[in-house]
Amino acid sequence: MVSIPSRWARCWLLAVAFAALVLGSAGTAWAHAGLVSTSPGNGAHAAESPRELTLDLSEPVTLVAGSAQLIDSAGTRFDLATVRLADGERRLVLVPAAPLADGAYLATARVVSADTHVVSLSIQFTVGTVTEQGEFAAAAATGAEQYLNAPSKALTYLGLVLSAGLFAAARWVWPAALRTRRFAVVYRIGATVLIAGLLTRFTVLVAQQSGGLAQMSAASARELATTASGLAITAAVVLSAVALGTGTRAVATVGTAQAVAAVLAVTLGGHGGSVPGWPWSFAGTLVHVYAITVWLGGIAMIVAVVRGAPNPARWHTVAAGHLGLVVLGGLVLAWRQVRPLDALAHTTYGLVLTTKVLAVVAVAVFGALAYRRLRRSERPRTLLAESAAALVVLGLTAVLTTVPPAKDVYTTDLATTLDFGAADIVEVTIDSVRRGPQRLTLRHTATDPADPPSIRVDLSSSSANVARLPVELTPATEPGPILIWRSDRLILPAPGAWKVTVRFEGEQGPRLASFSYTVI
Numbered sequence: 001m002v003s004i005p006s007r008w009a010r011c012w013l014l015a016v017a018f019a020a021l022v023l024g025s026a027g028t029a030w031a032h033a034g035l036v037s038t039s040p041g042n043g044a045h046a047a048e049s050p051r052e053l054t055l056d057l058s059e060p061v062t063l064v065a066g067s068a069q070l071i072d073s074a075g076t077r078f079d080l081a082t083v084r085l086a087d088g089e090r091r092l093v094l095v096p097a098a099p100l101a102d103g104a105y106l107a108t109a110r111v112v113s114a115d116t117h118v119v120s121l122s123i124q125f126t127v128g129t130v131t132e133q134g135e136f137a138a139a140a141a142t143g144a145e146q147y148l149n150a151p152s153k154a155l156t157y158l159g160l161v162l163s164a165g166l167f168a169a170a171r172w173v174w175p176a177a178l179r180t181r182r183f184a185v186v187y188r189i190g191a192t193v194l195i196a197g198l199l200t201r202f203t204v205l206v207a208q209q210s211g212g213l214a215q216m217s218a219a220s221a222r223e224l225a226t227t228a229s230g231l232a233i234t235a236a237v238v239l240s241a242v243a244l245g246t247g248t249r250a251v252a253t254v255g256t257a258q259a260v261a262a263v264l265a266v267t268l269g270g271h272g273g274s275v276p277g278w279p280w281s282f283a284g285t286l287v288h289v290y291a292i293t294v295w296l297g298g299i300a301m302i303v304a305v306v307r308g309a310p311n312p313a314r315w316h317t318v319a320a321g322h323l324g325l326v327v328l329g330g331l332v333l334a335w336r337q338v339r340p341l342d343a344l345a346h347t348t349y350g351l352v353l354t355t356k357v358l359a360v361v362a363v364a365v366f367g368a369l370a371y372r373r374l375r376r377s378e379r380p381r382t383l384l385a386e387s388a389a390a391l392v393v394l395g396l397t398a399v400l401t402t403v404p405p406a407k408d409v410y411t412t413d414l415a416t417t418l419d420f421g422a423a424d425i426v427e428v429t430i431d432s433v434r435r436g437p438q439r440l441t442l443r444h445t446a447t448d449p450a451d452p453p454s455i456r457v458d459l460s461s462s463s464a465n466v467a468r469l470p471v472e473l474t475p476a477t478e479p480g481p482i483l484i485w486r487s488d489r490l491i492l493p494a495p496g497a498w499k500v501t502v503r504f505e506g507e508q509g510p511r512l513a514s515f516s517y518t519v520i
Contacts, residue, residue: 034058040125041416041428043133044515047504048421049100052082052093053107055121060089061111062223064118064209068094068109073134083109092121102128106136118208131514152200159194160266163187163240164259165297166305167251168290172318173298174306178252183305187251191240194262198233198240201269229268236261263290280336287329291322292393295363299387316371323364326393330356337405346520349406356396362389418513420504426455428500428515435495435519440471440487442502449481453506457487461519463496495519 036056040046053070068083079097086093094107108122124133166187170177177183202224207213210220224230239258246254267286298319334353344350366386414430424444431439446452457471469492476484492498501514 038123039417041515045126045513046419047511052095055092064110070107073104102130104134148204155197161296162190164262165293167255168294169298169301173315195240232265236265284329284332291325343406347406359392420511442485444483456503458501461498464494
């Protein structure tokens with residue numbers, strides 16, 4: 001049997017704690033339900049007060065009670081007659097109680113994704129004679145619960161590996177170790193850490209949905225507890241507590257149920273709990289979390305329990321098999337979440353996924369070197385490198401479950417609507433937000449097709465030092481009341497913030513509206 005020095009154990013545990021802490025910090029910045037479009041568009045100008053404000057999302061959501069508000073640049077809050085969800089809970093509708101005076105406005109709200117993550121939404125727009133967007137104060141911090149995000153995730157991931165991962169790896173390779181006192185000590189430490197992490201995480205989610213720790217209520221806790229993620233957290237906590245109270249021999253019986261609940265709790269807290277892509281996103285995420293948990297659990301067994309690698313051939317086979325599952329789960333998630341292929345290089349999700357592939361290759365190389373030395377009964381000095389690379393894989397996998405999918409954030413098109421008043425609505429689409437050739441299309445339903453309105457479009461950009469770029473428009477020849485104009489030979493020469501100004505001249509006379517977008 002190969003003996004591993006105690007310093008290896010200390011280094012490994014410190015690395016796990018550090019990686020889990022980084023995971024928690026990284027995961028707090030992203031949420032899952034994505035904002036698809038708004039009306040008015042963000043940064044748009046409306047000639048008259050819009051009758052309602054709409055925000056379309058990528059998946060069904062739940063509105064955080066009391067979170068919707070409408071303010072102007074002076075900080076004055078305006079009443080909302082109606083705040084409701086429509087279109088299968090995928091559209092948030094805010095209806096002002098009274099027409100808005102000329103000015104700059106900001107509408108905000110908070111919603112909860114299917115996987116319990118809280119998403120902040122906003123629209124900034126102007127009305128009437130005011131065309132410059134106002135200066136709005138930065139959103140206030142979400143409260144003390146924000147400081148518990150990183151610790152809760154750190155505890156959860158550390159506990160997952162030292163309980164579920166440890167147990168699963170022992171069942172696969174070293175079943176005799178399940179009845180040892182050393183295994184029981186490490187497993188119970190892991191179960192305790194997991195309980196603390198999941199309970200803290202549950203508290204953070206309830207506080208986020210309630211508007212802060214001080215506003216937490218039993219109703220919010222019950223609502224969260226009935227979600228798939230909440231049920232998995234509850235089951236994992238209860239089974240982990242049962243495992244703590246059982247003897248060494250009984251751990252082998254309770255461990256399977258505890259491991260399943262713990263893996264599900266982590267899976268449903270990421271993309272596995274999202275509605276779009278079900279069941280493929282769930283299956284891919286589940287395979288990812290399970291395989292990496294067993295992988296790291298095996299390393300924990302070698303370092304902290306069996307103090308070496310008895311039966312190295314068996315462990316090598318199991319590790320290789322779970323590496324294959326990591327790759328399989330990754331392929332499924334990539335197929336679901338990365339579209340088009342360019343998103344790999346232009347989104348956080350794509351960059352993290354690419355880095356993860358490199359880390360997986362590193363783990364495979366270090367694992368092969370360690371296996372060769374173990375077969376010769378030599379001390380595997382590459383174990384620390386393998387452990388570090390495997391932790392990087394776990395960290396990147398966890399980040400992928402919190403970062404919005406590449407397909408949701410990488411877009412090469414844009415769509416918005418401009419309200420010129422008196423039922424004069426113009427839909428504007430741009431086929432690409434990338435620098436170079438672009439096709440701008442405008443659609444308007446005419447009340448009198450025989451007397452169509454005239455439309456003129458100009459673009460400008462202070463960052464690109466372009467004061468005015470006229471857009472040549474060609475009317476479409478399609479019959480019917482829907483009038484269509486398309487741009488000819490429109491080329492944007494530089495990236496940056498661009499402003500689109502539309503002059504609409506109909507029965508009510510000439511009117512202006514504008515919106516801004518970013519060219520990459």
